[in-house]
Amino acid sequence: MDRTADYLNIIKKMLETYAQSPPSCGQIEMETVFDDTRRHYQLMALGWQGKRRVHGCLIHIDLRGGKVWLQHDSTDAEIARTLVDMGIPADHIVLGFHPESVRRHSGFAVN
Numbered sequence: 001m002d003r004t005a006d007y008l009n010i011i012k013k014m015l016e017t018y019a020q021s022p023p024s025c026g027q028i029e030m031e032t033v034f035d036d037t038r039r040h041y042q043l044m045a046l047g048w049q050g051k052r053r054v055h056g057c058l059i060h061i062d063l064r065g066g067k068v069w070l071q072h073d074s075t076d077a078e079i080a081r082t083l084v085d086m087g088i089p090a091d092h093i094v095l096g097f098h099p100e101s102v103r104r105h106s107g108f109a110v111n
Contacts, residue, residue: 003092007068008036010086011061015043018059018077023047028054039063062096067109069096080108 012034019030026049033042043059059079060072068088073079084090094109095102103110 002066004063004066007063007088007092008039010083010088011041011063011068014079014082014086015041015059015061018043018075025049026054030058064094067092067094067111069094071096073097 012032015032015034019032021030023030023045026047028045028047028049031044031046033040033044035041039062041061041063042057044056045058046055048054056074057072058074060070061079062069062071068083070080070083070093080090080093080095083093090108092109094111095106098106100110
């Protein structure tokens with residue numbers, strides 16, 4: 001059974017929720033980027049912290065082959081665990097930021 005539509009809804013809801021959380025310092029905006037054609041989803045931070053420009057990806061998730069690929073997570077929120085709590089099975093989540101040799105021991109999907 002293809003649960004891609006369910007996974008998309010969960011991913012978007014989670015990213016939108018995190019986008020509502022204001023950063024602890026600086027004048028930084030949180031921005032979601034949803035590319036439904038290529039199935040790429042990101043949470044970006046942009047703005048200023050003092051004289052320093054802030055622009056970067058906090059979370060990057062792709063949908064590939066019916067699985068959720070967590071490509072980047074620079075939060076301390078354990079995004080993979082959040083996705084499981086929201087209804088995506090751990091064996092459908094790939095920690096793409098780890099090599100395959102490490103993924104085997106993660107409790108999540110390898111590929």
